[in-house]
Amino acid sequence: MRPELLVHRDTIVEGPPAVLEAILHVATHALCQVRGISETSNRGMRHNKHFRTVAEELGMAWPPGESPHPTKGYSPMLLTDETKAGYAPLLAALGKALDGVVLGVASHETKGRTGTRLTLQCECTDPVRTFQIGPRIASLGGIRCEVCGALFTEK
Known part of the structure; x- marks a missing residue:
């Protein structure tokens, strides 16, 4: 099976920095798994302090002075200014690649199941x-x- 990373259309619409945040979020989970670190609880919903620490290694930060979210914990982590500067060429290239891309909502003429399988x-x-x-x-x-x-x- 070929590895793939799914990025939600709403994230793409938000622009290149949001896409990079999503990629680094998934990379944080992957790095935690490789290191044997338990970074979430509540069936993967709550991101704990271990997630925060590893995300910080990858150039993300939790807003200073803010408490963790009651359900999601330390998610979403945000890109630091230094990370944005370091990824500036990639963010510019991604912005250029996405320029003019229209992400519409799929529509289908049939509604619900037809009963035929x-x-x-x-x-x-x-x-x-x-x-x-x-x-x-x-x-x-x-x-x-x-x-x-x-x-x-x-x-």
Whole structure:
């Protein structure tokens, strides 16, 4: 499986500094995992002081004098001025790449389920891997199994 980082459209709309904050937030979690640090509690919702410490290593800061959020703890951490300056070329390039990009809200003519479901299956045999999907979603393109490498097809 290829690693990927999902950035919410609202974050992209906020601009390059918000995208960098999101990337560094995820990088903080990754660094904590590699180091064996437990950085969250409450099913990953509350970010503790260990998260804050590692985020600070990556160029983020908690607003001085502010208490942690009652539910989220030390999240969101913010970029420091030094971090913004250090990433200025990247932020400028990202801003240029995003200039003119329109992120609309997807609209679909059908509303809700039609009741029709397709059962798709790959080439795996032990165990057999199947799932159900609506025909409209299935028509958008192939879905490949990352175990056997074959496309899921209707069985």
